[in-house]
Amino acid sequence: MFTVIPENPSELHRYLITRFLVSGIAISVLIGALVYYWESWRVENMAFELAVISAKHFDSPKMRKMLVADKPSNHPELTELLEKSSFMGIRIFDLSGNVLMEAWMKNPGNFQLAVSAHRHDFPKPGKTHSNWLENAEGDFVQVVIPLLDSTGKTEAYFEGVYRPDAGTQYARKHQVRSTVLTSFVVAITALILLYPVLLGLTKRSLSLSSSLLDSNLELLQSLGSAIAKRDSDTDTHNYRVTLYAVRLAEAMGLSRANIESLIVGAFLHDVGKIGIPDQILLKPGKLTEEEFSIMKTHVTLGSEIIQDSNWLKQAHDVVLFHHEKFDGSGYPHGIHGMDIPASARLFAVVDVFDALMSSRPYKEPLLLEDAEKILREGAGKHFDPRVVNAFEMIALGLYGEIGRAEKVYLQSAMKAIINKYF
Numbered sequence: 001m002f003t004v005i006p007e008n009p010s011e012l013h014r015y016l017i018t019r020f021l022v023s024g025i026a027i028s029v030l031i032g033a034l035v036y037y038w039e040s041w042r043v044e045n046m047a048f049e050l051a052v053i054s055a056k057h058f059d060s061p062k063m064r065k066m067l068v069a070d071k072p073s074n075h076p077e078l079t080e081l082l083e084k085s086s087f088m089g090i091r092i093f094d095l096s097g098n099v100l101m102e103a104w105m106k107n108p109g110n111f112q113l114a115v116s117a118h119r120h121d122f123p124k125p126g127k128t129h130s131n132w133l134e135n136a137e138g139d140f141v142q143v144v145i146p147l148l149d150s151t152g153k154t155e156a157y158f159e160g161v162y163r164p165d166a167g168t169q170y171a172r173k174h175q176v177r178s179t180v181l182t183s184f185v186v187a188i189t190a191l192i193l194l195y196p197v198l199l200g201l202t203k204r205s206l207s208l209s210s211s212l213l214d215s216n217l218e219l220l221q222s223l224g225s226a227i228a229k230r231d232s233d234t235d236t237h238n239y240r241v242t243l244y245a246v247r248l249a250e251a252m253g254l255s256r257a258n259i260e261s262l263i264v265g266a267f268l269h270d271v272g273k274i275g276i277p278d279q280i281l282l283k284p285g286k287l288t289e290e291e292f293s294i295m296k297t298h299v300t301l302g303s304e305i306i307q308d309s310n311w312l313k314q315a316h317d318v319v320l321f322h323h324e325k326f327d328g329s330g331y332p333h334g335i336h337g338m339d340i341p342a343s344a345r346l347f348a349v350v351d352v353f354d355a356l357m358s359s360r361p362y363k364e365p366l367l368l369e370d371a372e373k374i375l376r377e378g379a380g381k382h383f384d385p386r387v388v389n390a391f392e393m394i395a396l397g398l399y400g401e402i403g404r405a406e407k408v409y410l411q412s413a414m415k416a417i418i419n420k421y422f
Helices: 009-059 061-067 076-084 110-117 166-172 174-230 236-251 256-267 271-275 289-295 298-306 312-321 342-357 368-378 385-403 407-421
Strands: 087-093 099-104 129-135 138-148 154-162
Touching: 009 076, 009 087, 009 129, 009 138, 009 154, 009 174, 076 087, 076 099, 087 110, 087 138, 110 129, 110 138, 174 236, 174 256, 174 271, 236 256, 236 342, 236 385, 236 407, 256 312, 256 342, 256 407, 271 298, 271 312, 298 312, 312 342, 342 368, 342 385, 368 385
Parallel strands: none
Antiparallel strands: 087 099, 087 154, 129 138, 138 154
């Protein structure tokens, strides 16, 4: 996936402003989330520290005896511990998760029910557990730590239910909103101050990118023309097959990236013929078996020619595989069916169609119905049947627009698809 940056001034301003707003919102939300989680962590850490201090109450032999008693009961010392601590409630659980003893502040109401309804994941030695509860009376955090015996084994679990003070409650929730707003204002202000610089850099980047693209496209068309002249042909073939291929790809729903590669591949499909000797490439009669073997190397030569160019090598699939056949009888690798890249299977149909419909020194162009008949007969053998079916649905209109068009029109149509896809 890629982002298309508009070159129109008003669209460019709209593009940058939209990105600024999105960035400002994202930054402020991120900062707000960090503040929220920091406040939550701070409260949890405070509650754990209180729990560790309170848990020392159970280090005495008397309390140890109560923890392992068969029928423990509430005791005044637990209530006294609760009153000295900052907890709203304290509970002690056995190893099975059953409450051994508990103490609550006066009139706990619905708060006690909400706390009791939560089932903990009791931690292992050295670990802790926490859980936040929202209640009409405010937010509470439950913290659980293991109570260890003298050998380091868990003997019971201590739970403290802590309610942060009003200031902390406010900081954890309401202050986050003001932090988000402040962060947003700061981020947008910074981006506004940087806007002229970013606008200038974006315009410069667009200018350089456009110049580079123009250079690449000029190179593409120059190479295509050179190939055509080398093959005693005009470069209108390259324009036609490229336009045919793009329209067919659009009809078949190929992705934008695939169509972009297809355009480059279609225009350069025979680039390897540069390396074929004249006596073979320009021979008017039928090639011998040995000569044809040499001719077939133009696909691998073409692949080698473009492999060192990051921009041209996207043509690889069409250049190397456009002579493969659906039944596996093609070259250079004899691959078949869906193993042939989609762009090569598509291009093979339009390449043969244009050859059938074009005039050559050794033949006259076929009628449209005769060319379509040859494509149908080759479906499943030479061609992907689905591509043939899709092409037949648009062949008449395409040939009427492109097949008989002059070079000036073909160049104009080519420019239009280049502007659309590059």
